[in-house]
Amino acid sequence: MAQKKKGKGEASNIAAQNRRARHDYLIEQTFEAGIALVGTEVKALRDGQASITESYAGGKEGELFLFNAHIPEYRSAGYTRHEARRPRKLLMHKREIARLLGAVQRQGMTLVPLSIYFNRRGLAKVNLALARGKHKADRRAAVKDRDWQRQKARLMRDKG
Numbered sequence: 709m710a711q712k713k714k715g716k717g718e719a720s721n722i723a724a725q726n727r728r729a730r731h732d733y734l735i736e737q738t739f740e741a742g743i744a745l746v747g748t749e750v751k752a753l754r755d756g757q758a759s760i761t762e763s764y765a766g767g768k769e770g771e772l773f774l775f776n777a778h779i780p781e782y783r784s785a786g787y788t789r790h791e792a793r794r795p796r797k798l799l800m801h802k803r804e805i806a807r808l809l810g811a812v813q814r815q816g817m818t819l820v821p822l823s824i825y826f827n828r829r830g831l832a833k834v835n836l837a838l839a840r841g842k843h844k845a846d847r848r849a850a851v852k853d854r855d856w857q858r859q860k861a862r863l864m865r866d867k868g
Contacts, residue, residue: 721826724758724777729820731847733839738822739808741834742799743774748782749796753832755782758824765798765819765836767809772798774821774834798834811838 729735745753752758763777773795780792800808811817822835842850 721754722823723753723756723826723832724760724824726760726763726820726822728761729822729837729839731850732842733818733820733837734842734846735820735822735837735839736817737838739800739804739836739838741772741836743824743832743834744797744799745779745832749779750832751784752779752782753824754826760821760824763821765821765834766812767805768795770805772800772805772808772819774798777821777824798836808836808838816840 757780759778760774763774765772765774767773774797775795776793777796778792808819812819818839818841820837820839822837824832824834827833
């Protein structure tokens with residue numbers, strides 16, 4: 709039987725994920741952005757060594773950059789090495805960049821990377837979220853709601 713083809717927006721190979729983002733932030737909208745990488749960074753990403761838990765995106769001279777993303781040096785690289793935590797340029801249309809940076813400045817929102825993945829064509833992409841920080845009470849309410857949903861599903865499964 710033939711394999712099912714993946715859709716355009718589906719991630720085929722996730723290199724790094726930020727699992728804390730959905731816990732710490734209210735995700736308003738998500739975007740896909742390309743990322744400008746050096747060859748050794750791509751190889752380190754393919755090995756699955758990257759970490760984006762403390763990273764964020766921000767503007768610098770009218771362009772969008774990914775700050776504090778940790779992509780370690782590739783072990784088998786020769787003399788061409790890269791810095792592990794250097795700012796990496798994100799590739800988006802100018803109008804999208806202007807809209808995102810405006811939302812960050814005016815509304816006090818944050819650009820949080822949710823994941824770095826390789827699409828079907830083998831290009832590295834970043835899944836960015838325009839997010840608002842949660843307060844402690846919001847986090848507690850989310851945990852309480854999740855526990856109730858789990859308990860309700862158990863009750864329905866046992867009785868139904």
